[in-house]
Amino acid sequence: xxxxxxxxxxxxxxxxxxxxxxxxxxxxxxxxxxxxxxxxxxxxxxxxxxxxxxxxxxxxxxxxxxxxxxxxxxxxxxxxxxxxxxxxxxxxxxxxxxxxxxxxxxxxxxxxxxxxxxxxxxxxxxxxxxxxxxxxxxxxxxxxxxxxxxxxxxxxxxxxxxxxxxxxxxxxxxxxxxxxxxxxxxxxxxxxxxxxxxxxxxxxxxxxxxxxxxxxxxxxxxxxxxxxxxxxxxxxxxxxxxxxxxxxxxxxxxxxxxxxxxxxxxxxxxxxxxxxxxxxxxxxxxxxxxxxxxxxxxxxxxxxxxxxxxxxxxxxxxxxxxxxx
Amino acid sequence: xxxxxxxxxxxxxxxxxxxxxxxxxxxxxxxxxxxxxxxxxxxxxxxxxxxxxxxxxxxxxxxxxxxxxxxxxxxxxxxxxxxxxxxxxxxxxxxxxxxxxxxxxxxxxxxxxxxxxxxxxxxxxxxxxxxxxxxxxxxxxxxxxxxxxxxxxxxxxxxxxxxxxxxxxxxxxxxxxxxxxxxxxxxxxxxxxxxxxxxxxxxxxxxxxxxxxxxxxxxxxxxxxxxxxxxxxxxxxxxxxxxxxxxxxxxxxxxxxxxxxxxx
Numbered sequence: 386x387x388x389x390x391x392x393x394x395x396x397x398x399x400x401x402x403x404x405x406x407x408x409x410x411x412x413x414x415x416x417x418x419x420x421x422x423x424x425x426x427x428x429x430x431x432x433x434x435x436x437x438x439x440x441x442x443x444x445x446x447x448x449x450x451x452x453x454x455x456x457x458x459x460x461x462x463x464x465x466x467x468x469x470x471x472x473x474x475x476x477x478x479x480x481x482x483x484x485x486x487x488x489x490x491x492x493x494x495x496x497x498x499x500x501x502x503x504x505x506x507x508x509x510x511x512x513x514x515x516x517x518x519x520x521x522x523x524x525x526x527x528x529x530x531x532x533x534x535x536x537x538x539x540x541x542x543x544x545x546x547x548x549x550x551x552x553x554x555x556x557x558x559x560x561x562x563x564x565x566x567x568x569x570x571x572x573x574x575x576x577x578x579x580x581x582x583x584x585x586x587x588x589x590x591x592x593x594x595x596x597x598x599x600x601x602x603x604x605x606x607x608x609x610x611x612x613x614x615x616x617x618x619x620x621x622x623x624x625x626x627x628x629x630x631x632x633x634x635x636x637x638x639x640x641x642x643x644x645x646x647x648x649x650x651x652x653x654x655x656x657x658x659x660x661x662x663x664x665x666x667x668x669x670x671x672x673x674x675x676x677x678x679x680x681x682x683x684x685x686x687x688x689x690x691x692x693x694x695x696x697x698x699x700x701x702x703x704x705x706x707x708x709x710x
Numbered sequence: 711x712x713x714x715x716x717x718x719x720x721x722x723x724x725x726x727x728x729x730x731x732x733x734x735x736x737x738x739x740x741x742x743x744x745x746x747x748x749x750x751x752x753x754x755x756x757x758x759x760x761x762x763x764x765x766x767x768x769x770x771x772x773x774x775x776x777x778x779x780x781x782x783x784x785x786x787x788x789x790x791x792x793x794x795x796x797x798x799x800x801x802x803x804x805x806x807x808x809x810x811x812x813x814x815x816x817x818x819x820x821x822x823x824x825x826x827x828x829x830x831x832x833x834x835x836x837x838x839x840x841x842x843x844x845x846x847x848x849x850x851x852x853x854x855x856x857x858x859x860x861x862x863x864x865x866x867x868x869x870x871x872x873x874x875x876x877x878x879x880x881x882x883x884x885x886x887x888x889x890x891x892x893x894x895x896x897x898x899x900x901x902x903x904x905x906x907x908x909x910x911x912x913x914x915x916x917x918x919x920x921x922x923x924x925x926x927x928x929x930x931x932x933x934x935x936x937x938x939x940x941x942x943x944x945x946x947x948x949x950x951x952x953x954x955x956x957x958x959x960x961x962x963x964x965x966x967x968x969x970x971x972x973x974x
Contacts, residue, residue, distance in 0.1 A: 476906035480827040487830040531885065538882040541784045563823035 394428040394441045397515050397640055400595045403625045409440045411452050411588035417624040418579045421464035429515040456581055466580050474575055478582040489589055492557030498532035502599045518650050558606045565610040587620045732809055733792050736769040739777045740787040745861050749939050750840040755787040757931025758799050763967040764922045765811050775862035803924050813923045821918055825925045835903040836932045839896050842888055845879040849942045900949050908953045930963040
């Protein structure tokens with residue numbers, strides 16, 4: 386298998402992000418850091434993914450959806466950004482990853498999917514606009530349900546919404562503070578070059594910096610940590626320099642193309658539906674009886690109806706008061 | 711008790727708890743150790759006890775069959791300190807800190823951040839693995855979990871509550887992406903976790919030098935419980951036994967804090 390056949394399917398980007406999804410960003414950033422030639426496909430279609438969500442990393446027949454397995458897969462293909470790390474640093478990387486997963490991830494899920502204002506104004510419209518036609522009615526709702534179950538299982542059954550929110554946000558804020566302290570004045574978490582930990586942290590922080598959420602206390606907290614803000618813009622500028630252009634030109638063009646196609650499909654569907662219902666209505670109410678052009682058709686219909694009623698077929702099909710006679 | 715109880719969130723505990731010193735009649739509620747308690751609960755209770763002992767705070771253990779349902783967060787253990795009820799290790803640590811007692815005064819901010827990361831490593835990996843083995847492994851569930859969990863309830867309730875608890879744990883594991891894992895995957899995760907911990911510990915006595923912190927208490931609680939709980943499938947304990955330094959840490963803490971005054 387040649388390494389050049391490596392591909393990853395991702396969600397599209399917006400707001401100067403290479404992708405709006407955390408999992409996708411993580412894989413894209415790591416691919417850049419370790420220099421693996423991975424082709425990025427903006428598919429916006431999770432239907433073929435084994436996990437029901439993007440990203441999907443593909444190489445020939447191998448399909449991988451989790452970040453850790455992709456890192457070890459790339460490692461086996463001799464692409465790694467973590468070669469210079471000592472065992473202690475690797476252990477720290479693992480621990481910080483779990484800290485983000487446990488403390489920051491729930492708050493981010495909450496911000497995207499559970500907070501009603503954000504969900505209605507931002508999340509659902511965006512996902513609905515990029516997903517291809519039949520799926521846009523299904524996936525946003527499914528992701529919302531998944532996120533809600535995730536948050537529900539962390540708390541007692543009928544816990545108050547405001548208690549949940551305070552708890553999640555305070556955990557996430559502590560986590561951001563820890564990150565800020567840990568990063569200090571360094572460029573990256575382990576010295577001069579980025580590692581898998583930097584990819585992970587970037588993927589969590591970048592959407593918080595760039596996405597224009599209606600309600601997000603975390604965003605304000607993050608803006609109070611200048612070194613984390615600088616960290617995000619350093620990676621954005623250094624590794625995704627074309628994104629702001631790309632999202633404007635290439636990506637946007639592609640998104641526009643998809644949107645146009647969806648719009649056409651939608652129009653065609655509504656036209657067909659209207660046509661079908663009008664025809665059905667007309668047939669049902671025997672409107673065609675009076676129409677000269679469709680006389681033959683109407684006679685047939687009438688004959689069928691008569692057979693159904695069990696009455697003999699009238700010799701004059703168009704006598705209006707046939708039944709009264 | 712005639713005094714009104716207040717259920718405290720962490721933030722509130724910091725604000726109101728600071729006025730009074732640590733009273734002598736603090737009670738720690740947990741399920742019955744011999745016949746009822748399960749592996750994950752036992753680990754959390756032991757971790758909290760270790761933390762209180764390391765902080766040299768007095769408490770008495772109150773075993774209750776319905777401790778889980780008394781707790782404000784639905785999780786054991788919880789402490790009752792004067793008018794306050796605080797549950798789980800992390801809120802208890804900040805509650806104790808509001809009384810001016812802390813094990814981490816000597817640490818700088820970087821080390822504190824580090825400690826927080828390793829603590830969430832334990833609660834995300836090791837605690838989830840314990841839940842998986844207790845509730846999702848068919849053999850363990852049938853032979854250990856079900857009889858023990860139901861032991862304190864009368865006939866129809868023992869089956870019902872056990873079923874209810876199992877479905878809520880399964881739901882949690884499902885959203886965490888652990889539901890489709892095999893036992894071997896789980897052991898692999900635990901192995902990675904222990905590897906990370908033993909790298910961090912190195913040759914030191916405790917994770918941050920010569921004095922224990924709440925991270926040591928948490929590690930001790932989980933590892934010691936796994937090592938000493940007999941299960942039909944004891945590969946979890948075997949995985950941990952592969953890391954000498956961690957086992958030594960458990961022995962050291964047990965010797966230092968749990969052996970001398972045996973009557974708590």
